[in-house]
Amino acid sequence: MIINKLSCCNEKSLIALTSGERLCKNHFIEYFENKVFKTIRQFELVEKEENLGIALSGGKDSLTVLHILNKLSRQNPKIKLNAIAIDEGIEGYRDKTLKTADEFCQKNQINLHIFSYKEEFGLTLDEMLKILDVKPCTICGIFRRYLLNKKSREMKLTKLATGHNLDDECQSILMNQLKNTIQASARLGPKVGLVHHERFVQRIKPLYLCTEKEVTTYAYVNGLLDDFNECPNAVHSFRAKVRDMMNEMEQKFPGTKYSIASSFLQILPLLKQQFRDGIIKICKQCQEPSANDICNACTYLERLKNKIIYQE
Amino acid sequence: MNKINVNIFIDRENKHVKLELERNSPVSVLLNKLCINPVTVIVSRNNELILEDESLNNNDNIKILSVISGG
Numbered sequence: 001m002i003i004n005k006l007s008c009c010n011e012k013s014l015i016a017l018t019s020g021e022r023l024c025k026n027h028f029i030e031y032f033e034n035k036v037f038k039t040i041r042q043f044e045l046v047e048k049e050e051n052l053g054i055a056l057s058g059g060k061d062s063l064t065v066l067h068i069l070n071k072l073s074r075q076n077p078k079i080k081l082n083a084i085a086i087d088e089g090i091e092g093y094r095d096k097t098l099k100t101a102d103e104f105c106q107k108n109q110i111n112l113h114i115f116s117y118k119e120e121f122g123l124t125l126d127e128m129l130k131i132l133d134v135k136p137c138t139i140c141g142i143f144r145r146y147l148l149n150k151k152s153r154e155m156k157l158t159k160l161a162t163g164h165n166l167d168d169e170c171q172s173i174l175m176n177q178l179k180n181t182i183q184a185s186a187r188l189g190p191k192v193g194l195v196h197h198e199r200f201v202q203r204i205k206p207l208y209l210c211t212e213k214e215v216t217t218y219a220y221v222n223g224l225l226d227d228f229n230e231c232p233n234a235v236h237s238f239r240a241k242v243r244d245m246m247n248e249m250e251q252k253f254p255g256t257k258y259s260i261a262s263s264f265l266q267i268l269p270l271l272k273q274q275f276r277d278g279i280i281k282i283c284k285q286c287q288e289p290s291a292n293d294i295c296n297a298c299t300y301l302e303r304l305k306n307k308i309i310y311q312e
Numbered sequence: 313m314n315k316i317n318v319n320i321f322i323d324r325e326n327k328h329v330k331l332e333l334e335r336n337s338p339v340s341v342l343l344n345k346l347c348i349n350p351v352t353v354i355v356s357r358n359n360e361l362i363l364e365d366e367s368l369n370n371n372d373n374i375k376i377l378s379v380i381s382g383g
Contacts, residue, residue, distance in 0.1 A: 014361035015354075022363065061381055168381065216354055216379035220361065225377070243380070247351045 015217050018254045032218045043190040045204040049078040053157035056083040058097030060219035061163025087116035089124020100226050131307050136233035146297040152201035164205040167212040170260040171242045186271040197280050199289045316370040324378035340364040
């Protein structure tokens with residue numbers, strides 16, 4: 001066992017923080033939970049009374065958020081929890097993660113609501129990708145966000161917590177820079193959204209300042225880490241390239257991710273100011289909030305329908 | 313004996329690997345040999361997480377777990 005002046009105590013260290021400090025299991029759990037609770041307080045993510053939704057995929061990030069919010073809810077009975085899972089229909093991947101999600105919710109007596117692409121849109125993601133020549137993550141993200149917002153509103157949830165961590169946020173910030181879509185960055189941050197709108201359920205990110213490695217370590221020591229791998233579609237994405245680039249930077253210059261998010265948080269109010277005038281319209285087909293007359297989900301559904309008719 | 317043998321399981325690739333290393337090699341050397349960025353993984357020995365500067369022993373069973381999100 002290695003004990004040096006940077007170790008927290010005499011117990012065996014299991015993680016070295018960016019600062020160099022080395023923490024044992026118990027001190028790490030305390031450090032991680034304090035960081036999440038501090039994020040919740042600092043950005044006012046959760047009020048004293050909430051009917052919270054948690055977007056649960058069954059992966060380590062969303063299970064970690066649910067695990068910690070469940071602790072918060074037990075201390076504050078006025079904070080109610082509802083887990084929502086989306087079954088996109090990704091064979092060999094989502095079926096496994098949904099099983100984990102279901103087992104966790106049953107064990108912790110949390111209501112789990114599952115909505116599927118097949119039932120809501122008539123096709124699974126796998127089927128959609130056989131019909132349309134589009135990037136999987138683009139179309140999947142559009143339909144998932146659409147369903148999460150619609151179902152959260154119908155369930156009268158006050159907010160929807162997601163498992164987005166520091167790595168996810170930094171990737172999005174960089175991707176928007178690289179693609180010159182800076183207006184999309186105005187919708188980032190620990191509290192998502194530009195303006196309040198009655199048809200939007202606000203999304204919150206309690207793991208905003210936790211690195212992916214910290215989340216995985218927390219999930220591991222709390223038995224939340226399953227043995228499934230990354231989504232089979234994720235390797236094709238632009239995000240995966242940005243992620244690898246950022247991890248290389250983090251290795252060479254520890255603290256890079258935190259610096260990206262920190263500097264971004266300083267300019268976020270200006271971005272929100274700059275782009276606040278983007279009018280939220282109501283989709284003419286489905287009446288869901290949209291940037292255009294027809295929302296992205298309806299646009300893709302239309303394309304799918306046309307392609308199916310053409311193929312027949 | 314200046315060499316040790318280590319059994320490794322890489323979860324992301326669902327692959328088992330055996331490596332011969334210099335005695336007292338730390339985890340960081342192992343990751344370097346496998347071209348794995350330490351930022352992207354956590355490493356366990358006998359189901360206990362270990363740090364990058366910990367020395368490996370002969371016949372250690374090591375698991376390399378990816379921290380990459382599932383999406």
